[in-house]
Amino acid sequence: MEKLSVLVVDDEAGIRSGVTRILAGHSVSFPFMDDDYGFECLEASTGEEALEMIGSHPPDILLLDNKLPGITGMEVLEIIQQRKLDISVAMITSYASLEVAARATDDGAQDFIPKPFTPMELKASIDLISKQIFLKRITCKMKEEGKKIRYQFLSVLSHELKSPLNALEGYLDIMKNRELGEKMEDYDQVLDQSKHRIEGMRSLIMDLLDFTKIRLEKKEDKIERVNLKERASLALSTINPMAIQRNITVLNKGGDEVWFEANPSDLDIMLNNLLSNAVKYNRDNGVVEMSVGKKEGTVEIVVRDTGIGMSDQEISQLFREFVRIKNKQTRGITGSGLGLSIVSKIAELYGGFIQVKSEPDKGSEFRVILPVQ
């Protein structure tokens, strides 16, 4: 159990020990908390003493009487406010006038406990404050995690953008210094590789645009009733030239007309990515099959290939941004490592998901399942 520290500031010893006794056996739990909060009490009889204790060890919660022998509770509160200390404060006071309440709230007090109070009232106030502390901590953590994810994305991105530039620069140096001799044809390989890297970089930039688009755009903006079969045929015709080059047969197995409420460009991005993967990672003379269909409240897009396939371990990393399966068979295939991450993000955007079945050297099947609204 995590302990929140409570500093009780009151000139009446009876109140201090009473609070300490009540909170010693108290714990707070909410359904959304992993762990209960318990309490650990410290006591101070004056505002000055309290400030000294806060200075060395700021507590999580301060129970603060307003009427104290030296400086008042309000003054303590003001100092805490000035020092921007992260302490939750509940004012205890017999003079719970509206004016004090308003001023204290203005100075950051979270709650009031009018004197005399019952153990129940004290616990209720502590429960409220604990919940606020918990929520504040969670928000803080989530913000940090968000920052971390953004940072990681940018760092990987800059790595992915820098690698092709490094390669190109290296090749240009080789050419400039005539490292391979004086004949132009000696540089064919260098030129091919350079073009290959430029292609890769271009596809990275295109994918990146898609990626930021689905991150930024609210899908509601451009939703319309889309004929999925029509979009699929369109995507197939886009991919065909690439398939013909390697004698890959692309089959449209689509059955009935399927209508789906979506931003058509989201669907295009998804279909194009799945199909271009099916061609890219296929073998020469292979087959790509695509079908769209309806099934119990969902629509399904299925793309099957007869390509190099993947191991279970490779599948597990597949949807992570910038992850590309690296092995002998995939070298020479350009890609940004964003395509499938984009497909799965779009599927999620529409409340759906993506399934993969694959066998090394046999082929892969990608199935996007989207609920019909």
Added chain:
Amino acid sequence: MKKTVLLVDDDPDQIFQVSLYLKKWGYEVVALESRKEAENYLEGNCPDLAILDLMMEEEDSGFILSYRIKQCRPEIPVIITTAVAAERGISFDLNSPESKTWIRADHYLEKGFRMEQLKFVIENLLK
């Protein structure tokens, strides 16, 4: 006799370019593309120097490989090359006790390094 440099990198362009220069400078080059291949090679062979990419199959393949090399052949100088150091915040502080036990390499080069720089480092390590 020519000295042998083991070059391990999963980027074929890097392999092509670095090999080209290494050969020009008179080294024998063994170029491999993964930690696994390198480990197999090292079982029966002993290069004079190793140049390892940091991120290959895993994010820290280069470290693992370097560690393995240093464990049984501490005399082989190891250069780790990487394009990720700055962005990833990976610290190459060789002085902290933690990295002393774990990161065992003789030199680090941020990718995008100039070939003369590599030449200089190699010559110093092989002296």
